[in-house]
Amino acid sequence: MLSRIYAPALSSLDEELIEIECDLSSGLPGFVMVGLADKAVDEARERVRSAVKNSKLMLPQKRITLNLAPADIPKDGTGYDLGMAVAVLCASGQIEAEATRDCLFLGELALDGTLRPVKGAILAAEAARRREFRCVYLPAGNAEEAALIPNIKIMPVRCLAELYYHLTGIHPLSAAPATRLDASEEPAAAEVDLKDVYGQSYAKRALEIAAAGGHNILFSGPPGSGKTLLSKALSGVIPPPTYEEMLETTKIHSLTGANNHKIITARPFRAPHHTASSVSLIGGGSVPRPGEISLSHNGILFLDEVPEFPRQVLEVLRQPLEDGHITISRASRSTRFPANFMLVATRNPCPCGFAGSDTGRCDCTTYTIAQYAKRLSGPLLDRIDLIIEVQPVDRADITERRDAEPSAAVAARVKSARKIQAKRFESRPGCLNNNMGTDDLKTYCALDADTKAVARHAIAALGLTARSYTKAIKVARTIADLDCSETILFAHFSEALQYRGRK
Secondary structure (H helix, E strand, C coil), rough: EEEEEEEECCCCCCCCCCCCCCCECCCEEEEECCCCCCHHHHCHHHHHHHHHCCCCCCCCCCEEEEECCCCCCCCCCCCCCCHHHHHHHHHHCCCHHHHHHEECCCCEECCCCCCEEECCCCHHHHHHCCCCCCCCEEEHHHHHHHCCCCCCCEEEEEEEEHHHHHHHCCCCCCCCCCCCCCCCCCCCCCCCCCHCCCCCCCHHHHHHHHHHCCEEEECCCCCCCCCCHHHHHHHHHCCCHHHHHHHHHHHHHHHHHCCCCCCCCCCCECCCCCCCCCHHHHEEEEECCHHHHHCCCEEEEEEECCCCCCHHHHCCHHHHHHEEEEEECCCCCCCEEECEEEEEECCCCCCCCCCCCCCCCCCCCHHHHHHHHHHHHHHHHCCEEEEECCCCCHHHHHHHCCCCHHHHHHHHHHHHHHHHHHHHHHCCCCHHHHHHHHHHHHCCCCCCCCHHHHHHHHHHHHHHHHHHHHHHHHHHHHHHHHCCCCCCHHHHHHHHHCCEEEE
């Protein structure tokens, strides 16, 4: 007898489905699995065998053949366990095929038949809704996450026996209630408040501009000047994500299991260590998985002491910073992941950190300082909108503890500027000034004659490339938005040029 059960592929964000076929034939009892499965999937035969037995159900004493189709798509993970078990029970006649029609099954089986939560539940629900399935059966621990997707019935299951009694009509299960999210109006509580950062009014102003327009920013300065504190304070300045952004971010994190089966309600703040590999940063693997840049989507990627990262690792950021996504190509397939993030980085001026300071503690040679600076390539620096020279903290700011502006006051101005951008780009939700294209620059970033003259002089004097000039225009547009100005004035563009910094 032959049965067919459907399960989500969970190898990408493309919402593919896998058809689990089960055939029972005469011969010596055995359990054969085909369909390009990895070790975790291949071991499912033992989990299914024990789970069926310990659930007081019958494992057919026949040759069991399971095929995962399409056979040319690699399958990995433990999420196919439940679908395999149901396919075996259907093929042996213990469950009617009609009861599983238009249903999706997802879950990892323990040896006693209980279901453990798995990654990708929200993607399974989205796939089922798009393919017009009736419902999704999955572990109870994944129900809240999956119930974010509307117009699809989510059936939480605690164990295989419970699912059997439901499908046979003995004891029906109840569908999970829809998960409701209320988008907050206030930014998330950050680890650091700007009022706790001594002095640095210039750097704080640059941070405000970066937050308002979604611009990439690099802080350069000696140790103890507050670079890391400023970067960590950014989370408390940026507005919280919209409902659509929460949903999109949760899908990415769910694919990797990084969300611990929870809903992501705050903007991500990812801070990989400088020993990270290029694959961990941009994603990859034999079955492509999202990296740090995709896990930072709609949030912040923080690279502390960025020159300490291997140069070949940093260079892979070029294309995602430009395009807002990453395409990972392998021999069997190509997978595209979103990567629209704010890059926030810090660096010291030299290996010891004290070059140019008045402490006299730097013993680095000119050659050493030059080699250290070369760790960040010109093309990568060209993609950073604001390059800020952070000066050592004034002694008076440390000892006198002058009152500083809190993050809440800055967040209010950032929120107003982003509302202006939301109205400007209402046909493209989530678009900020940093994401403007060529047509947007012509429409929203026109310069008057005096400002154009300054721009021509700046291009020659500062050696600006076409890209860095465009970055300056975008920053000027954000400064104008903070001033509630419809046009970019001379003062806005002049201030934007100050943030190009020393490369």
